[in-house]
Amino acid sequence: MIADKLVRVHQRIASACAGAGRPVQSVTLLVVSKTFAATAVREAFDAGERHFGENHVQEGVDKIEVLADLRAQLDWHLIGPLQSNKTRLAAERFDWVHSVDRLKVAERLSAQRPAHLPPLSVCLQVNISGEASKSGFAPSEVAAAAHAVAALPRLVLRGLMAIPEPAADVATQRQPHRALRELFESLQRDGLALDTLSMGMSGDLEAAITEGATMVRVGSAIFGGRSPAA
Numbered sequence: 656m657i658a659d660k661l662v663r664v665h666q667r668i669a670s671a672c673a674g675a676g677r678p679v680q681s682v683t684l685l686v687v688s689k690t691f692a693a694t695a696v697r698e699a700f701d702a703g704e705r706h707f708g709e710n711h712v713q714e715g716v717d718k719i720e721v722l723a724d725l726r727a728q729l730d731w732h733l734i735g736p737l738q739s740n741k742t743r744l745a746a747e748r749f750d751w752v753h754s755v756d757r758l759k760v761a762e763r764l765s766a767q768r769p770a771h772l773p774p775l776s777v778c779l780q781v782n783i784s785g786e787a788s789k790s791g792f793a794p795s796e797v798a799a800a801a802h803a804v805a806a807l808p809r810l811v812l813r814g815l816m817a818i819p820e821p822a823a824d825v826a827t828q829r830q831p832h833r834a835l836r837e838l839f840e841s842l843q844r845d846g847l848a849l850d851t852l853s854m855g856m857s858g859d860l861e862a863a864i865t866e867g868a869t870m871v872r873v874g875s876a877i878f879g880g881r882s883p884a885a
């Protein structure tokens with residue numbers, strides 16, 4: 656069941672890549688397992704997936720512990736809002752944090768990343784649609800923040816992440832994705848070695864890939880619906 660859904664998601668990724676003239680290997684699927692049990696993660700792992708995303712630090716850590724036998728073979732990504740008092744656990748247990756939305760959070764993650772682990776991969780979250788309710792740096796703040804984060808010793812700044820406002824048609828969906836890609840390219844021109852544009856979810860992954868996404872974060876198209884609060 657999960658394996659069938661994964662086949663379908665990979666078909667969507669492949670056809671979006673073909674339409675954009677991009678190699679299919681240029682897009683990584685991040686399987687968003689928030690609210691779903693560790694057994695569901697194991698099923699996706701058995702189907703070949705190696706990147707998993709969680710929204711809440713503690714929920715992720717619980718699954719990481721249940722799936723300890725797989726730990727060396729997969730990457731765990733934190734994609735949800737990170738409070739200052741949770742940075743230590745995130746720095747100790749995850750491989751990536753996509754949701755760095757304040758310099759203070761980045762500084763804490765760098766200071767708290769254990770010496771025996773490789774540097775933590777991070778993305779800056781950008782409030783690309785300018786929604787008052789969304790966290791993330793304003794686009795005008797991103798360049799200064801990116802240079803500051805790139806200088807932190809125990810982090811590797813990989814790129815940018817956004818959660819654009821939902822839109823029904825692909826043309827409207829593409830606008831914020833294009834804006835994030837342009838910001839990403841401007842940072843690259845500034846000399847930052849970035850390789851990750853984390854954008855696109857179940858409802859808009861085609862638009863995101865058309866605009867250059869290198870990592871799509873997909874939950875409900877793989878595992879089914881979640882309760883609205885999640």
Ligand SMILES: *Cc1c(COP(=O)(O)O)cnc(C)c1O
Pocket residue numbers: 687689710734735818856857858872873874875876
């Ligand atoms: C839940 C979530 C996703 C996945 O959303 P779906 O619509 O279920 O694919 C992607 N990114 C973030 C940050 C999320 O919180």
